[in-house]
Amino acid sequence: MSVALADKSGVDEMVDGAGRLRPHWRAVLDRIALLGEGGLAERAPRLDRAFEDEGMAAVLPGGAAAGQSWRCDPVPLPLAAAEFAALEAGLAQRARLHTALLADLYGPQALLAEGALPPALVYANPGFLRSCHPPQGAAAPILHVYAADLVRGADGAWQVLAERTAGASGIGLVLENRRILGRVMPELLRGAMIRPLRPVFDYWQDCLARLTPEGRPNPGIALLTPGTSDPMWFEHMLLARELGCFLVEGGDLTVRDGAVYLKTLNGLEPIDLLLRRVAGRHLDPLEESPERLSGVAGLLAAMRDGRLRVLNHPGSDMLEAPAFAPFLPALCRRLLGEALLLPPVPVRWLGEEDARAELLRAPEGWRVRPALDGRAPIVAIEELAPPKRTALLAHIAAKPWDHVSLPPFAPSTAPCLEAGAMMPKPIILRLFLIGDGSTWWAVPGGLARVVDAAERYLGRLPPRGLAKDVWVLADEGLDASASPVAAPAPMPIRRRVGELPSRVADNMYWLGRYVERLENGARLARAAADRLARGTSLPREHVELATLVRTLAVSGMIDRETSASAPGLLASLLGTVAPNGTIGTILAEVGRVTDISRDRLTGEMYAVFTQSLRAARDEAAKTGRNLDQLVHTLSAIGRFTIIVAGVAAENMVRGGSWLFLELGRRLERAAAVLLVAGEALKGPPGQVETGLKLLLEFCDSTITYRNRYLAQMQPAPVLDLVLADETNPRSPAFQFAAIRRLLTDVGGGVETALADEAAALLARVAALLSKVDSAPDQASAAASLPPDLAALTAEVASLSDRLSRRYFTLLPATRTIGVFEAEDLRRGAV
């Protein structure tokens, strides 16, 4: 194992200036040695693969190509216990300082009146929410999560590069890094004396309990996400799941009469605590940024009224402005009466005459960044093209308060695996704190981000990158798993069945329908492929194949015209499983719905779904243009659908998600069997027997039929078995009976209209059967069924429509009035 010497520019985390190993690295290298010679290099690709498969990028719709996701370096970054304790104390102090700062800025603004802060930092700050600053005062703003980016200076001391007061993005990455590292390299973590990350959520939930507005024993807690298009959506999903709260988008919430509610199947559920992952100024289109409708109108009114607590406080985004840094030492003394423990990197606000003069005197060598936007990148003046540089300097001269300057900094380096060898790479460390408004606790881990040579430091987390797991070493003699938390009173368990957001119910319902549609499509295609393979010489076989083609065409899987010949049919079938074909499209849709429903699936279920789904999609995407490839693809699809069925049958909690997934599957299956039956019975009575055989095959019921009846293929018993037998897991009667039960559960025993409809369908099937059974010529009676079956199919579709209207109907689009129109000033009077 070779370790390249650290670059001179930055301190190295592993070796000191004399090339000696720092002692706390001993533990890490010992663990790595356990993997054996080359063990690390061997595991690294698997680690990459695991991140691609299960990491954040994997959930982005469409999946991510290699190199598009966050990766984790196999070599962790250890932090000695004492060093971490110092960082924790320093960051906790900063979190307290920011809380005090917010209390003033959203209250009396004494700091402005005293001149301790220049007005520009507040009034020109886009994060300052005037709607949160009513003149008569409001509850003190609360910070609940806090993160800071740190770099180690040349003197070896950590400095704060940036702070995150809006939310603490990246904590999900920290947990994912540890989880996947632990799975791919269990030996690395086994026996290592490091502090575990698992208590994080326990602590977090404790905090939430303490932060719940008083007198709310069973708080409704929700995490507000911008939605699946957000690059950090994965993290939102993970947090919501671990914290046991709802994951909601703006559209899921509504404000009624001054209180915030979640729209669920059972009506409106009150929300008391909102963890926001949406910028403060996008929370409420009524009072802030009316051009964005991502928020919830009336939310801020509810918050001001004390009906809702938003964490972090919507106005806290303003403190991410880099311009605050140079004022913090003084503010700390002023507000806390303490000296600031952790210094910032030497940032200077150009609103100060001296700083501006120094910069303008010799712009080269300075870094500049917008003073009030913590997410904008840092720019090196000497790297700017002359016109841009001139423009920037002019801007600084005109609006000096709009930028800060800072000298170049060289982050420390840490060893990273590259091409099998350890190479020093510059890193930035992000640590996270969780608090309840008064006490703070640092997550014993973090995100060490490798700064790419090409990348200038960005204020926000990039969508991809290389991270290192951060190991906080346990103090000798201290129990690694203990943590200094006082026990709050335990909260009673709260039932949440039925509190399913309508959007989620909609997704689960369609997931069920799509999966079943896939299964039915694959079954039909498989039956056609088999006949194609063995050739059709007998008249019976011709009829069967023609029926299959018709059914596939009616289901929209293939085009009937072009599938008339055997080669045409093969091409059609291959076409339908191709990524842009009907089955291929459904596969993609299933993938999409699975991803956006991920917060409703356990990790295990999600893994099982996506792995088998990916296998199916990989098969479908293969270029083979022959029957073999078709059969492989159909098998892979079949495997995916049975796994979903298996999970639904035994592993899903019998809650709302399950109910709607099942409803979707059952409805689709009933419709499919009715459709196949309708097609199979089309034709003269003489062909009925052939149709019946096909129907038995499609419903997996051939053996059972033989078990129950003699060899004779008779219409009444066959149709009874495949349509009306409630013990046959494929019969419409079975589905209708199940749908009735499911709808009864969904309706909570109160609403019975839809369940009654399902019962009526069940009776309709029985009626169809008695029609055939009592006919003197059963074959003719069977051949006359298709119109009845079509009518029944239409009723299934109508039940589905009514179900959607009742439970999923999305409210009409929201819009703002009175802001963009202002007709009152422009109407044509005089």
Added chain:
Amino acid sequence: MVESGRTNPFAAYDPGRFFCELTAGRPDDRGAAALLRERIAAIGLDGLRARARAAERDLIDLGITFTVYSEASAIDRILPFDCIPRLITASEWTRIEAGVRQRVAALNAFLHDVYHERRILKEGVVPAELVLGNANYRPEMEDFPVRFGTYVHICGTDLVRDEKGEFRVLEDNARTPSGVSYVVENRHLMLRAFPDLMEGLRLRPVDDYGMRLRAAMVEIAPAGVDAPQVVLLSPGIYNSAYFEHVFLAREMGVPLVEGADLVVDNERVFMRTTAGLWPVHTIYRRIGDDFLDPAVFRPESLIGVPGLIDAWRRGNVALANAVGTGVADDKAVYAYMPRIIRFYLGEDAILPNVETHICRETEGLAYTLAHLADLVVKPVGESGGYGITIGPRASAGELAKARAALLANPANWISQPVVSLSVGPTLTEEGLRPRHLDLRPFTVTGRESWVLPGGLSRVALKEGSLIVNSSQGGGSKDTWVLEEPAP
């Protein structure tokens, strides 16, 4: 020599003097054999091997296996399957079908006669002691009526084909013939793995065997039962043919029972169900006579049903095949089959026997002793290929031993010339090579007989070997019977 995958696999194929089922010119195949050869050549050796491997995997997955037991473990093996099918023309099949029907009719007539009037013994056509002294003779059957006079409901007739292409009967299996499941499964396997080989060829289907069998079982149920309950009686999952039992039970749609599932109460047979006792009317049994009823035959049998024979004799249950059929498929009786056919049916055998010398008859013994080195000497009443001496391949010592055995008990032996079994191209390590084949068509008889088109083609996988038994290294092929040309 191992052929590479690219050459025409038939280039090095030479059946020699044997009749080849795929390369011998048969005008009535209407070009099917040539077409098939072309298609095989098109797939190529590599393709054949790859698909054959996949097909074997499929067999293992499906559990289409027989179990070989040794002291330490039970190993599931598949019956080796050769992917090159055997072709039978429509006219060949017409003859075979008529021949085996005739033979089954004669066997049933014979059995009825020996358990009733014994005309054939009284008239000396068949030596009485050969029948009455046979270990498989069941006195319990005497004067017992079976429905439609059918004793042998399921019969497997082993045929071979000589150099001239003439089909001859090698053996009758009138007790519990096995192997029919392979006929159907082989076809399914070919459909999955080699659909392109049969495209457009019109083949007689084999998949309604179960339905035909069940219909026959219902026919033979005791008269007056409205909806007879048929069951298949198997020795259980440890029997090497268990897969076939499952297959048949599923294809027939009847319960597969083991002895312990059946009870006899008041001379009626019931099966134990969760709801109590349920009457049973026809038992397709896959257990030998000796094990059927410990109360009557072998008392140590654990797989039988005490009281079953009583119930049967009372006419409360039908057994298929009937007890005591072993007396008819004995090798000794085999020699007399042409005479038996003529005796009962007044016809010549459509399918000739292999020329057989009955050593209990003086001429037969004399001829056998004189031509020992050219003949195959077989014991009567044994099966499975054991105890046979093949003259042309035997050492002097082996011949001497056989001669001594013959002289000691001539009645225990028959002899036959070495039949040059036909061959079929078979996929081997080296390439396509000729291997010897036989054919076992299956006849199902209730009120009437029906013959499954084709039958089990077994192939001796060792070069030059004539032994096609699965327990002795045999494999099987799919058997394709071409449809009659459309009128």
Added chain:
Amino acid sequence: MTAAPLLARYAEGMFWMARYVERVENLARLIDVTQSFESPGREAEAWYALVRINADEENFARRCGAVSPQAVTRFYLDDTTNPTSVPAAMEAARTNARTLRPLISTEMWKQVNQFHREVMETAPDDLEGDALSRLCARLKEGIQAHTGITEGTLFRDQGWHFYALGRLVERADQTTRLLDIKYHLLVPRGREERRLAELTQWGGLLRAAAGYHAFRRVAAATFDAADVVGFLLADRSFPRSVLLSLHEIEHHLTTLRIRYGLHGTADALERAWETRAAIEGRSAERIIADGLHEFLDRVQRDLIVLAGSIGTAFFRDWRPFAEADSP
């Protein structure tokens, strides 16, 4: 036309196939969770809990001796001669499936057969490093495929009810044992400052029962031991809770009784009803206060009797004329 009722042997085969399948799933999940959640420095203890949950202390001591992660994984995943191992359970499941071959779909048999072979091919390499969690994932996926095929192809006739009974009895038994052992590993240490560490352990326990996220959704914020016990014992929608299992057992027994007229279900029904009433009648806090171990012990004994009475009524020991014949 009425079909023949179910052969007693088939009913037995269904019941046992399901139990063995459920056992494989539980073992795979336990091993996966143990490996993912082993506490630094306390690995041996965590792995030994696995042995204790399966009541394999003696068996393990005889075959393996000292406890180590490697020994335990080998014992359960790669030792065909250990009757409580995954391969042994899978072998038994397949043997039963073979018996049931005439009854179950080809798809179902094929999957069991393939999966059995896959399990039997487990090699020592599969237990090393990250391969172990992949193996567990494959095992779980195999069982889920089995369940899916069963769900989609097995007729909801008598056989299915016996199948369901097998899975549920095994599941209820596993959940009680899991709770019993884990609870006693955790609780005696219960000093207040270690509360969080324990909560973490409870998280591991919930994951072992596949109920972690479900529980999270139910328990809004913090929770304590009684909440977890209550969830695993008495939740009404969590598929692995003892109460839901018992509830479904009752449902299946009742269906067998009413739809198929199987009156032999009486004893078993009574037993299920009593056990369920015992769980429903008391809060988790109360159960813990009165002695969780004793309570779980009772539930386990009840389950054994329950399985026994199903067996006596329908399977092996069933003697149709025993009573009539006895003098």
Added chain:
Amino acid sequence: MRYLLRHLTAYDYAEPVDLGVHLLRLTPRTLPGQRVIRSAIRIEPGPTWAREGHDHFGNNLLWLFLPALQRHLRVTSEAEVEVAFPAPPEATATLAWEDVAAAALQGGAAAWQAAEFLFDSPHAPADAAVRAYAAESFPPRRPVLAGLQEFAARIRRDFAFRPGATTISTRPATVLAQKAGVCQDFTHLMLAGVRGLGLPARYVSGYICTKPRPGQERRRGADQSHAWVGCWLGAESGWVDLDPTNNLMVQDEHVVIAWGRDYGDISPVRGVITGGGGHTLSVSVDLDPSQGARRRPGGR
């Protein structure tokens, strides 16, 4: 001067509105030069929930939650107001504009609140051309009010009052280029120009007397909400309001409703509705001198 104010806003929706949340700024502010004798807001249909309050700038606010499935919304604001804003200081006696700018940027006890109105705002972004246009009125050391008055007069002179020439999103630079707009555009233009020079300026919304006084022409912007500019003259002189649309110092013809950085901070009837389809809006404003209690405002 005493006025009776009546401001009617009516929305008619093509389809019923499922949910409506509204924020009204319709009640005049109480100021040293403005006395609100009475005021009332009528809403039809009646809200299910309402809250009164003040915003960051001290404007009067009313939050409304309306019942579901309404087809229209009518808001009537009526008030009786007496206005008499003090006369502006002598223009030549005001501070040099550069000193005002420096004091504002400095913040601190005297200026920190005025400093809020120094910076760009969404509807009045900084623009070099606008700044240059403004700068013509601000030669070095000119007293600030003199510059402002000249600037307002230039706007009145250079720009055509032309409803429909602009929309709310038309930028000051465009208004400057096309030399036409309405009161809101002139206000934003002036805000951008003045702030470009570093002077605090705020957007003031209100009304101007509907009927012309004898001998005067009718004021532009009557019959509607009106807007003008408030300017800070330094800690001592404080704020004065200039109406660039009519080139007036605000004294007794205007009623002040609210102020903020620009129109976005003070829109009078703002709401978020779901559903409703298309809608039509009609607004009418009357601001007439009242003769004592001849007519009771509020209609009752």
